[in-house]
Amino acid sequence: MEKGKKILSAAALPVIVLAVCLLITSVNGITLFDSQLSWITFTRAAVNVLLVTYALSINLNSGRFDFSIGSTALLSSVISAMIATKYNLSPVLMLMISVVTGGLLGLLSGFVYVTVKLPPIIVSLAMALFYEGMAFTLTGGHGVSFASNAALMEFGTIPNFLIIAAIAAVMMIAVFDHTKFGYEYKALVSGQKVAVNTGIREVPNALICYLIAGLLMGAQGFISATSNGSITMSLNFGSISPMFMAFLPMFVGGFIGRFINDKFGYLLGAVCSALISLVYVRMNAASSTQQIVSALLMVSFLIYLNNEGKLKHLLKRS
Amino acid sequence: MKLIKKFLVMQLSLLMAICLSACSSGGGSSAEDPTAKTVKIGVLVSDTTSAEALSFRSYYENYIKSVYNVDFMYSDELKDAAAEQSAIDNFIANNCQAIISFASADRPAQIEKCETEGIYYAVATGTLTDEQYEQFKSYKYYVGAIGPDLAIEYQAGYDMAKFYLDQGYTKFGMFTGASVYFTEMHIYRAAGMIAAMCEAGNGDYEGAKGMDIVGKIMSEGGNVNTGKIGSVELNGVVAGYDFDDAWFGKLAAVANDPNVEVLLAVGSGQTAFAGFKPEGKMLGDIDCYTADSVGLMKAGTLNYLAGKFSASIGPIFAATLSAVYGKPIRTADGNAFALSQGYWIATDAETAEKYFEVDSSTTAPAYTKEKLDTLIGASYDDFAKFVSAYSFEDIQK
Numbered sequence: 001m002e003k004g005k006k007i008l009s010a011a012a013l014p015v016i017v018l019a020v021c022l023l024i025t026s027v028n029g030i031t032l033f034d035s036q037l038s039w040i041t042f043t044r045a046a047v048n049v050l051l052v053t054y055a056l057s058i059n060l061n062s063g064r065f066d067f068s069i070g071s072t073a074l075l076s077s078v079i080s081a082m083i084a085t086k087y088n089l090s091p092v093l094m095l096m097i098s099v100v101t102g103g104l105l106g107l108l109s110g111f112v113y114v115t116v117k118l119p120p121i122i123v124s125l126a127m128a129l130f131y132e133g134m135a136f137t138l139t140g141g142h143g144v145s146f147a148s149n150a151a152l153m154e155f156g157t158i159p160n161f162l163i164i165a166a167i168a169a170v171m172m173i174a175v176f177d178h179t180k181f182g183y184e185y186k187a188l189v190s191g192q193k194v195a196v197n198t199g200i201r202e203v204p205n206a207l208i209c210y211l212i213a214g215l216l217m218g219a220q221g222f223i224s225a226t227s228n229g230s231i232t233m234s235l236n237f238g239s240i241s242p243m244f245m246a247f248l249p250m251f252v253g254g255f256i257g258r259f260i261n262d263k264f265g266y267l268l269g270a271v272c273s274a275l276i277s278l279v280y281v282r283m284n285a286a287s288s289t290q291q292i293v294s295a296l297l298m299v300s301f302l303i304y305l306n307n308e309g310k311l312k313h314l315l316k317r318s
Numbered sequence: 319m320k321l322i323k324k325f326l327v328m329q330l331s332l333l334m335a336i337c338l339s340a341c342s343s344g345g346g347s348s349a350e351d352p353t354a355k356t357v358k359i360g361v362l363v364s365d366t367t368s369a370e371a372l373s374f375r376s377y378y379e380n381y382i383k384s385v386y387n388v389d390f391m392y393s394d395e396l397k398d399a400a401a402e403q404s405a406i407d408n409f410i411a412n413n414c415q416a417i418i419s420f421a422s423a424d425r426p427a428q429i430e431k432c433e434t435e436g437i438y439y440a441v442a443t444g445t446l447t448d449e450q451y452e453q454f455k456s457y458k459y460y461v462g463a464i465g466p467d468l469a470i471e472y473q474a475g476y477d478m479a480k481f482y483l484d485q486g487y488t489k490f491g492m493f494t495g496a497s498v499y500f501t502e503m504h505i506y507r508a509a510g511m512i513a514a515m516c517e518a519g520n521g522d523y524e525g526a527k528g529m530d531i532v533g534k535i536m537s538e539g540g541n542v543n544t545g546k547i548g549s550v551e552l553n554g555v556v557a558g559y560d561f562d563d564a565w566f567g568k569l570a571a572v573a574n575d576p577n578v579e580v581l582l583a584v585g586s587g588q589t590a591f592a593g594f595k596p597e598g599k600m601l602g603d604i605d606c607y608t609a610d611s612v613g614l615m616k617a618g619t620l621n622y623l624a625g626k627f628s629a630s631i632g633p634i635f636a637a638t639l640s641a642v643y644g645k646p647i648r649t650a651d652g653n654a655f656a657l658s659q660g661y662w663i664a665t666d667a668e669t670a671e672k673y674f675e676v677d678s679s680t681t682a683p684a685y686t687k688e689k690l691d692t693l694i695g696a697s698y699d700d701f702a703k704f705v706s707a708y709s710f711e712d713i714q715k
Contacts, residue, residue: 037574045563141372145610147592148617228566229593230610233367236395245562274563281567286541287498287558 010259010268013252017272021279030282032275041281043161044227046274050165051220053246053253053266054172055213060250061189062209064120068109069217070239071131076102076214077221077231078135081144084152091155091226095164098222099215105131106214110207128237136233147229155226164219165267171212172263181208248298249273255305352643357388357416359638360409362402362428364421366395368586370606373628373677374420374443380680382635385687399424406431416461416638418442418631426450433457440638441465442631445656455653461641462655464634464705466626468506470660472529474624475510475584478602481622481665482580483518483550487600490515491554491578493569493590498540498557505535507584507604508542512552521548553577556590570594592619604661607674615667623670624661627677632685633657633705636693645695655698657705673710684713 025032033039052069059066080098083089089097109127113120146152176182184205187195196202220242225231249269257265276297280290304311361378365371378390391412393405402421406428409417416438419428425446432439441463446454454460466474479490492511497504509531512523516531524543526534535542542555554572558565573581573594580600581591587603592614595601602622605611614620637647637655649655662677664670676684693701707713 037570041563041567041570045567048563136367141367142369142608142610143367145588145592145613147588148614148619153593227593228569228589230589232561232589235366238367241561277562277564277567280564281571284554284556284568284571285564286539287560287565290560290564 006259010256010264013256014268014271014275017275021275024279025282028283032278032282034282038278038282039158040156040161042274042278043158044156044223045277046270047161047165048220048223049245049249049273050267050270051168051216051223052242053249053270054168054263055216055220056243056246057250057253057266058209058213059120062185062206063192064113064206064209065124066109066120066210066213067124067237067240067243068127068131069213070242071128071135071234072102072105072109072214073217073221073224073242074231074234074239075105075131075135075138075221076218077225078138078144080218080222081146081152081225081231082138085144085146085149088151091152094152094226095155095219095222098225099218102218102221103211103215106210106212106217107207109214110210113210114203114206125237128239132233132235132237132239135231136235139231139233141233143231143233144225145230149229152226153229156223161223164223168216168219169263169267173261175212176263177261181205185209245273248294248301251298251301251305255301353387355387357386357639357642358412358414359388359390359635360406360412360414360417361390361392362396362405362417362419362421363393364396364423369608369610370626371420373606373608374631376678376680377628377631377683378635381629381683382632384680386639388639393421396421396423399427402428403431406435406437410435410437415642416440418634418638420444426453429454429457429460433459438638438641440634440641442634443626445658451654451656455649455656457654459641460654461638461646462634462657464630464637464655464657464659466503466660467656467658468502470658471503471506472510472513472532474604474661475507475582476514477510477663478604478622478624479511479514479582480518482582482600482602483514487580488519488549489551489553489577489579491572491575491581492542492552492556493572493581493583493587494540494542494555494557495584495586496557496559497535497542497584500536500540504584505532505540509535511582511584512542512547515547515550515552519546519548519550521546521550523547551577559586566594573599588614588620595619607662607664607670607677609674609678612667612670612674615664615670622663622665624663625673625677627662627673627684627708627710629677629684630659630708632683632690633659633693633701636690637701640694640696643694647693647696647698647701649698655702657702659705659708662710676710676714684710 022032055069076098079101080094083097084094112127113123176185184200187200188202188205249266252269252272253262253266256268391409391414396402396405402423417432418440420442422444429439436459438459438461440461444465445463445467494508495504497508512531513528516522516527523531524534544552544555554575556568556572569590572578573591574596583590583603585605587601588611591601600621603620604624606625611620611623640647662673664673693704
């Protein structure tokens with residue numbers, strides 16, 4: 001496929017989603033982007049989803065389902081917020097603490113996984129409970145609130161969100177597409193046994209994957225916390241839910257990834273997801289409506305992906 | 319020699335008599351004094367992370383347990399009736415003599431099970447419906463219920479909205495929390511707020527006024543709709559606890575709406591609105607007193623707080639203990655009690671701080687052992703009088 005055609009194919013889905021979103025809102029007499037707040041809401045949602053999608057995809061592509069990413073974000077944001085509020089730190093320092101903590105927690109999850117050698121689902125569930133419990137204990141269950149801390153609350157601007165998204169995308173492309181680790185990762189994704197037989201060491205590779213996922217979730221936890229000025233505690237796997245917002249953009253990103261770099265695919269998937277979120281906000285959609293629409297969209301897209309060949313065949317015949 | 323033998327026999331007999339007498343008096347004492355034995359109480363909870371739930375737990379764990387010979391056993395976070403039944407089974411297996419319930423997925427089933435198993439059961443921070451009370455009031459092991467009844471919830475919402483309406487504010491935004499999950503407490507609070515708007519604006523809410531608004535909200539699936547209420551405007555409403563980007567976006571949109579002057583929350587208002595609210599807008603919440611809420615009041619972010627106080631669960635504990643000690647508190651006609659208790663209201667940081675100081679104390683909380691001891695074995699009238707004097711000032715007297 002030509003380069004121009006590839007770009008057009010990649011852009012087609014986000015453009016279609018944007019067109020549908022604009023149509024739905026205009027039919028209802030609503031402007032999709034009516035104020036700066038709409039743009040902030042859209043950008044924040046896109047960055048949040050992007051970071052979770054990247055973090056989830058790193059391990060999921062390797063067959064490791066990591067349920068602990070939400071709790072990694074929770075605990076890293078709790079630790080960074082507690083330190084930042086105690087020592088009156090700037091939001092940039094809080095972000096750095098959150099990212100480093102997230103990385104360490106991710107590394108710990110990976111270390112436990114490669115040490116105990118249990119299925120990743122079981123290990124990640126255990127780590128999720130452990131991190132949730134840690135966050136609960138650290139805050140006495142009360143969570144952290146800093147809504148009246150103007151310095152930390154002022155971080156949530158469009159340029160700041162875009163900088164974080166850009167750093168995450170550049171890091172992902174650089175690490176996974178331009179390093180030895182990245183090539184080994186791809187080899188392991190394609191066929192672990194063959195890759196290991198060629199001398200690739202899967203344990204260090206897995207550890208680095210968990211580390212990068214943790215770094216990304218540290219950033220995501222920071223954005224969530226500084227958006228509303230409080231961190232609410234979760235127990236009994238309550239932190240797992242943020243992971244599910246990444247599935248639709250992951251599938252969309254995987255689809256777009258046929259035409260361009262899959263990291264851009266995830267970015268465009270996150271943009272699609274954020275546009276849909278903005279429609280929910282602008283139309284003040286009920287939570288039940290949101291869930292039904294989101295589920296229908298994901299199932300429809302999966303049905304399309306599974307039957308793409310048949311559909312093309314039918315179109316050709318007709 | 320014979321004399322020595324006689325003397326020894328006499329000595330041994332005397333010693334034996336003393337021992338027997340001591341044993342008998344000791345045994346009798348432990349049987350008569352119920353406080354000598356640790357009473358194990360199971361606590362059913364449906365929430366383990368909210369500030370309110372944590373402050374209740376802290377009162378039992380850090381104060382009550384240190385001054386009474388009791389031990390508390392807590393359930394996990396209970397989400398449905400089956401989990402409640404399983405938790406009760408677990409309490410029974412662990413020899414709990416009573417259960418205090420903060421969980422309400424299926425209260426009738428809880429009461430039935432405790433009656434069948436012969437274990438005392440009490441409802442904390444809640445009440446039964448009138449129909450349920452009529453059905454269970456005569457049960458031997460049903461101790462009773464103390465908590466804000468639905469009329470008090472309605473009044474709490476009404477008072478909060480009226481506070482701002484009286485100051486001339488006419489444009490409102492609301493967070494209705496779990497109203498969409500048909501949580502009556504939140505529906506009644508929201509209805510109370512709207513009723514106050516109807517009165518002040520000389521209008522109605524989609525044809526309904528006063529208590530009829532409850533039915534209107536119920537018929538709309540727990541949703542509150544925006545619109546004009548006479549001269550008052552309800553310009554934004556958010557419900558649910560989705561904690562996703564769309565939910566936060568909706569909250570930010572209402573908080574920043576130029577047509578909203580006052581944000582009212584049926585609960586969790588500090589989590590919902592405080593982070594998004596621009597300076598100058600008012601925020602009122604119905605929740606509890608925490609260090610964070612006091613901090614927000616000091617910063618001017620929160621201006622009105624109707625809060626449950628953690629020691630409010632002291633009297634239901636005393637009544638339950640009294641029942642375990644064989645002195646159940648029953649109404650004049652021998653039934654379980656159903657008593658109501660309301661909120662402490664703070665409209666300035668100083669008051670909120672004063673309330674929080676008492677509420678969070680682990681040595682001198684609002685209801686101390688000295689006060690609760692007067693309730694063990696008390697008459698219904700004395701007990702009811704004590705519970706009804708719940709204002710901060712009354713308790714301090």
